[in-house]
Amino acid sequence: MKYLCSFLSSVMMAMSLLLSQSANAEPVPEYQIKAAYLYNLAALTTWPIDSNHSGSSGNTRLNDVVKICVLGNDSFGGALQQLIGNSSGSVQITLSYLANMNNAHDCQILFIDVSALDNPAEMLKKLEKMPVLTVTDNLDLFNAGAMIGLFLDNKRLALDVNYKQTNNAQLSISSKLLRVARRVLQ
Numbered sequence: 001m002k003y004l005c006s007f008l009s010s011v012m013m014a015m016s017l018l019l020s021q022s023a024n025a026e027p028v029p030e031y032q033i034k035a036a037y038l039y040n041l042a043a044l045t046t047w048p049i050d051s052n053h054s055g056s057s058g059n060t061r062l063n064d065v066v067k068i069c070v071l072g073n074d075s076f077g078g079a080l081q082q083l084i085g086n087s088s089g090s091v092q093i094t095l096s097y098l099a100n101m102n103n104a105h106d107c108q109i110l111f112i113d114v115s116a117l118d119n120p121a122e123m124l125k126k127l128e129k130m131p132v133l134t135v136t137d138n139l140d141l142f143n144a145g146a147m148i149g150l151f152l153d154n155k156r157l158a159l160d161v162n163y164k165q166t167n168n169a170q171l172s173i174s175s176k177l178l179r180v181a182r183r184v185l186q
Helices: 002-024 030-043 101-106 120-127 139-144 163-168 175-180
Strands: 064-071 091-098 109-112 133-136 148-153 156-162 183-185
Touching: 030 064, 030 091, 030 109, 030 133, 030 148, 030 156, 064 101, 091 101, 101 120, 109 120, 120 139, 139 148, 156 163, 156 175, 163 183
Parallel strands: 064 091, 064 109, 109 133, 133 148, 156 183
Antiparallel strands: 148 156
């Protein structure tokens, strides 16, 4: 009985310590996590060889440059700026903000904010055969044909992949990303 009481008090002490640490911990802002996902998408996506977007081979790998574009409002609050010039990773990121779809074909990853949703079906139709990975956090846009959806699910960020759309654009998504995806649409 003495052993049981000692064990229970140790468990209670550990629980109170963990709860006090998590209560004091600052939560990571949503768009900072989304920026990290965009970086991982850049590192774990392969573009077609004839694409003029990345390195000479067309594959994202060490020393390749991936251009991330944001269409619409920038909700990232500087989190994407932190990715620029990050030489410790497998890819280098460049960043561009677009006012409209005119230069979207120059991007490898296009994050489409809800503020840019005048006609999502038409917007995605223009990009469907281009090697541009379309990413959104808007469910309607994802359902209209965006390739990647980043959604909050029970206070956690979930990744949805429209695999059919990525194949149509001749993009190859790493199996590592597919394994962590909440949903993969075939």
